């Protein structure tokens with residue numbers, strides 16, 4: 001619905017006055033966000049104990065590596081139109097390589113400071129990207145997806161079978177305090193690791209942004225839009241895909257390297273298909289058609305993973321429903337929804353949307369509460385009750401055997417859904433009016 | 444089957460054949476296109492004109508025969524290799540990069556010939572000469588105002604102009620255009636003809652075209668293809684007077 005408007009508006013070019021003004025505003029926003037991320041550990045600093053919140057630091061570090069991972073995935077999905085189901089392979093193998101390199105460095109066999117370890121992780125990812133790209137990148141759409149899935153399963157099996165490199169079920173561990181640092185930092189404290197990740201996330205994201213504005217990046221878009229035509233312009237589209245695939249593997253490897261440094265252990269999970277599925281989710285929910293989409297997606301999903309999982313066993317259900325909802329209603333993701341407001345904001349019409357948004361938010365909240373309530377009630381029936389716990393929903397102790405909670409949540413769900421349908425129709429009408437008006441004025 | 448190739452031939456087809464399954468669609472075509480010529484290929488629907496282009500440009504493998512571009516044999520090369528040797532084609536069904544902007548479409552079409560190849564280290568925004576060249580071409584195509592619009596949102600006639608732009612951007616010396624004016628209004632056709640004349644100046648042009656005004660206005664040589672064979676080649680007035688052509692082709696047209 002809202003999304004149709006994204007595709008009907010042109011992607012802003014780089015040189016017209018209007019868009020350069022917007023992009024400089026966007027740049028400011030990103031710098032603010034970056035500074036905010038840099039300051040966050042100090043906002044959760046406990047001055048009494050003199051320690052940072054370990055929870056927040058872990059979450060932020062996880063976000064950083066997932067942002068790199070999702071951006072690298074989008075080099076395939078969004079930029080080259082390639083759906084891969086085995087991207088965790090490059091992340092995980094980058095991680096395993098880094099663990100072994102850390103061990104080598106600790107024994108004194110590798111004179112590489114820890115800050116530069118991600119480069120080696122990236123090179124290992126690149127190596128695997130070249131090897132597997134050779135197999136996969138020649139194929140078109142479906143065959144490509146199948147081969148990447150096959151590679152994912154293959155490496156997953158190999159990871160359990162070959163103990164020397166993968167350490168079997170227990171994985172491989174290492175010590176990141178290898179006492180080789182460019183800046184004399186020991187990386188004993190998680191906050192030091194966080195800053196290492198922050199810097200590398202920035203470097204990797206900027207490199208990937210740069211790549212989108214090179215001949216290879218442009219041709220990746222071209223082969224995505226029209227594989228065949230690229231051939232009649234002198235390019236071998238398979239070569240374009242191969243290079244894009246290999247470079248994407250490199251950045252995924254950097255993400256995996258940071259993972260190894262953070263957790264000091266890499267297990268089968270890092271190459272497993274669950275992580276491959278997760279990166280599809282993050283990229284899609286964030287929005288594959290816009291560069292910063294995967295950044296949003298990785299941040300939101302990581303936040304849900306860390307925070308929601310504290311409160312609910314059913315958090316995966318919420319992520320899944322969100323994914324289905326996005327695929328159905330907003331295929332260009334969170335970033336696409338934001339970008340859809342761009343033309344309206346530039347025309348100064350955003351204010352006209354406030355009331356419509358308020359009107360849909362009330363039934364939407366009711367629907368959400370009803371849904372969450374039902375899922376939690378059901379979830380409690382199957383797991384929680386057996387553990388002899390009490391269900392606490394929205395701050396109230398709830399008796400799951402009574403009819404009342406079930407009746408209320410069901411009513412919220414049903415009424416919320418029906419009411420939302422009505423309100424959405426009104427919202428779409430207003431939205432349509434505004435965009436139609438803007439189009440008229442631009443002609 | 445002599446393989447002597449006159450060097451002034453930009454393009455020459457020798458006893459070219461193509462079968463799809465059991466049906467032979469191109470049945471022993473011979474064709475010489477001289478350098479700098481504007482050569483129109485006409486013939487009824489289904490005669491095999493587009494298939495001929497697909498064979499020349501390497502889109503389909505040939506069944507037998509030979510194809511020469513500027514004296515070198517190209518019938519076993521991949522499309523991109525043929526393109527790098529100076530042959531470029533357009534498509535009857537518009538084939539552009541619909542999610543990219545109009546500017547990006549043209550710039551991509553320039554990339555190979557300007558030597559960027561698969562570079563992932565040259566920032567495109569800093570390539571002044573390249574960007575200016577793309578802008579100049581857009582201006583020539585009368586698409587400068589549409590520069591930052593997604594190509595998929597252009598009007599039909601504009602997409603056809605972009606199609607031609609992508610085809611000629613790389614500086615190919617032999618240009619194949621497949622029905623460039625099909626589906627256009629009268630004024631759009633006129634505009635497209637002027638555009639084609641301008642941008643193919645000094646090049647070899649082979650064009651499939653149904654509109655006889657366009658054909659007789661633009662071409663200096665005409666070949667008539669019927670059932671996968673060239674039944675006549677000659678100057679426009681010769682073709683107009685040719686009895687066989689009138690029977691085989693003009694008859695089929697009025698069907």
Ligand SMILES: Nc1ncnc2c1ncn2[C@@H]1O[C@H](COP(=O)(O)OP(=O)(O)O)[C@@H](O)[C@H]1O
Pocket residue numbers: 463468486487488489490491492493494495
């Ligand atoms: N890829 C293909 N597979 C099978 N038959 C084809 C294919 N391409 C074209 N043909 C057949 O070849 C004949 C000539 O088609 P085409 O070259 O498109 O004709 P024209 O361009 O002269 O109208 C038609 O009968 C068409 O059905």
Ligand SMILES: [Mg+2]
Pocket residue numbers: 492493494535
């Ligand atoms: Mg045709």
